[in-house]
Amino acid sequence: xxxxxxxxxxxxxxxxxxxxxxxxxxxxxxxxxxxxxxxxxxxxxxxxxxxxxxxxxxxxxxxxxxxxxxxxxxxxxxxxxxxxxxxxxxxxxxxxxxxxxxxxxxxxxxxxxxxxxxxxxxxxxxxxxxxxxxxxxxxxxxxxxxxxxxxxxxxxxxxxxxxxxxxxxxxxxxxxxxxxxxxxxxxxxxxxxxxxxxxxxxxxxxxxxxxxxxxxxxxxxx
Amino acid sequence: xxxxxxxxxxxxxxxxxxxxxxxxxxxxxxxxxxxxxxxxxxxxxxxxxxxxxxxxxxxxxxxxxxxxxxxxxxxxxxxxxxxxxxxxxxxxxxxxxxxxxxxxxxxxxxxxxxxxxxxxxxxxxxxxxxxxxxxxxxxxxxxxxxxxxxxxxxxxxxxxxxxxxxxxxxxxxxxxxxxxxxxxxxxxxxxxxxxxxxxxxxxxxxxxxxxxxxxxxxxxxxxxxxxxxxxxxxxxxxxxxxxxxxxxx
Numbered sequence: 001x002x003x004x005x006x007x008x009x010x011x012x013x014x015x016x017x018x019x020x021x022x023x024x025x026x027x028x029x030x031x032x033x034x035x036x037x038x039x040x041x042x043x044x045x046x047x048x049x050x051x052x053x054x055x056x057x058x059x060x061x062x063x064x065x066x067x068x069x070x071x072x073x074x075x076x077x078x079x080x081x082x083x084x085x086x087x088x089x090x091x092x093x094x095x096x097x098x099x100x101x102x103x104x105x106x107x108x109x110x111x112x113x114x115x116x117x118x119x120x121x122x123x124x125x126x127x128x129x130x131x132x133x134x135x136x137x138x139x140x141x142x143x144x145x146x147x148x149x150x151x152x153x154x155x156x157x158x159x160x161x162x163x164x165x166x167x168x169x170x171x172x173x174x175x176x177x178x179x180x181x182x183x184x185x186x187x188x189x190x191x192x193x194x195x196x197x198x199x200x201x202x203x204x205x206x207x208x209x210x211x212x213x214x215x216x217x218x219x220x221x222x
Numbered sequence: 223x224x225x226x227x228x229x230x231x232x233x234x235x236x237x238x239x240x241x242x243x244x245x246x247x248x249x250x251x252x253x254x255x256x257x258x259x260x261x262x263x264x265x266x267x268x269x270x271x272x273x274x275x276x277x278x279x280x281x282x283x284x285x286x287x288x289x290x291x292x293x294x295x296x297x298x299x300x301x302x303x304x305x306x307x308x309x310x311x312x313x314x315x316x317x318x319x320x321x322x323x324x325x326x327x328x329x330x331x332x333x334x335x336x337x338x339x340x341x342x343x344x345x346x347x348x349x350x351x352x353x354x355x356x357x358x359x360x361x362x363x364x365x366x367x368x369x370x371x372x373x374x375x376x377x378x379x380x381x382x383x384x385x386x387x388x389x390x391x392x393x394x395x396x397x398x399x400x401x402x403x404x405x406x407x408x409x410x411x412x413x414x415x416x417x418x419x420x421x422x423x424x425x426x427x428x429x430x431x432x433x434x435x436x437x438x439x440x441x442x443x444x445x446x447x448x449x450x451x452x453x454x455x456x457x458x459x460x461x462x463x464x465x466x467x468x469x470x471x
Contacts, residue, residue, distance in 0.1 A: 148390055152383045156373050165369050166387060169362040170394050173401035180405060197404075201397070212390050219382040 004089040008097030015074075016105045026067045026106040027113065033059040034117050045122040052121040053131065053182035056114060057175050060135060064142040065167055067106040068150040069160045071098065072217065076154055081221055091217065092210035099147045099210070107139035123186075130185040134198060138178040141202040144209035145170050151216035173201055234311040236453045237462045243453075247446030250439045257436035264429040281339045282426075287434040289332035291441055292360060295325035299367075300392035303385035313449075315381035316456070318388060319371060320448035324441050326364035332357055352403040359398055363391045377456060 016023060037055045038048055075081040075098075084094050114135055118128040149167035153159040181194035233239045265283035272279040299318045306314030336354065337347045348354065367387055374380035457463045464470075 148386075152370060152387055153373070158373060162369055162373050165362075166366045169359050169366060169398070170390070172359060173394075173397050176401045176405040197401075204397075208393070212386060216383060216386050219379055219386065222379070 001089060001093065004087070005093050005097040005100075008084075008094050009101050012098055012101030013104060016101070022067075022070060023105050023109065026063050027109045029066055030059050030063040030110045031113065031117065033062060035120070038120075048121045049123060049186075052118065052123055052127075053179040053186070055121075056117070056131060056135070056182075057138075057179040060110060060114075060139060060178075061142065061168070061171050061175060063110055064107060064139060064146055065164055065171075066160075067102065068146045068163050068167070071102050071147060071150040072154050073159075076221060081217070085218060085221055091214035095147065095151075095210045095213045095217070096206075099143050099213075102147075103140050103143040107143055111135040111139055127182060127186045130191050130195075131182045133195065134178040134181045134191075137195065137198045137202055138174045141174050141198075141205045142171060144202075144205040144213075145174075147213045148209055148216055151213045151220055154217070154220040174198065177201065231309075231311075234309070234313050236313055236316070236457055237460070239313055240450060240453050240466075243446045243450050247443050247450070250443035250446065254436055254439035254443055257432055257439060261429060261433040261436050264425075264432065269426050269429050270423065275343060278339070278342045281335050283429055283433045285332060285335040285339055286430055287437040288328045288335065289357065290434060291437050292325060292329040292332050292357065295321050295328060295441060296360065296363070296388075296395070297392065299325065300388045303388040306381065307385050307389075312381070312456075313453075315385060316449050316452045317445070318385065319381070320445045320452055321441070322364060322368050322371070323448070324444050326361065326368060328437070328441070329357060329361040329364055333361065352399075352405070355402045356399045359402070360395070363395075367391070 034055060037051065041047060041051065072081060075084070085091060087094065111132065115128045115132055118131055123131065146163070146167050149163045149170075152166060153162045156162060177194045177198040181191035181198065183191075184194055185191035233242055261283065265280055269280065269283075271277055299321050302314045302318040302321070305311060306318065333354075336357075340349065341347050367384055370387055371380050371384050374383060454463060454469070
């Protein structure tokens, strides 16, 4: 059964590698948004250090959301999605494969680049470590939750804007605990509580989101 | 037992629910008007002045019922969404759709009156208190649902997509609520407590309950009126709609 999961995963990664611009678009969007804040707020390192967790997390949220539109759209347009709906394997497993590939393409590069951007915000080494960890734990949850929104708005006109309206409120817990962990660590309180909750949200999303996404796909693609 | 089930499903057909909705709507309108008159009279003239907050506290009689209704209506919508997905009854989706604008309105009223209450009492229009924030997020959820319904031209797809969104939202509401609560209490205690200094006097509580029932009746009345319109719109090709006296003329 899991071979279906890995097949989808490999297929989507291969497709993404054939068209690399999508990967870079999301990544550079993240970099640009993060770089815009110092320009808007001012270059005082004291302030930047204070707002860094929030800025990084909001930028990650927006970047993750921006990439959602493409998640099912290409498959929907060329008919591959219909085949997935008809496949004997459980749809939620295939969805999980697609989401995993999506995260590897759009989420992971941004997580890996964040320490470098953290240096721009003059964050100390430990805080950068926690930031990396929260993004690593949190961005998969963003992809999972976002997939529901992507499935619901599949093929609609203006779907991209609509997705933000549906998905951003649901992202709030991830934002709170992600940015909260970094903040708590930086202020010496220890971010472990936040991190565990972030992990819990990720696991809950892992269980529930593929089911909701496949239900939404069946509605949207019929 | 079986006859009762039969009865329920009788009214899940739009054609047989349409006249019932009219009756319920009329009765609820009467109840709403009566309770609102009594409630408003009590809240302005009967309920005593608060020893701490003066006359300004009277906005509570709008604020609290609206906030309760805003949360309750979302749960009711999620209930109808679940019914619709399980039993595939078209009417359930229509009910969810009919309730959404009222729910959003209640959330908006709660936020708006809260701001008007907060300014004289706390000295600020808005604080990032857990309750205020989660009410704001609830408003976003309503807006998202309405926007999704508006964006999908196909009725059947719109109904079911909206229902899934409602169920996802209702699962998320506790998570959002607690995350916001911890978010605020983890790094600092709330600078302004939303609770009042004294426990409420009986007459105030009674007034508030009357106002709540008035809001409740209003919500039912408006939802029924809206669901009737939705039924007419969707069933406009059918014979029973063409034979309705209000359609005929």
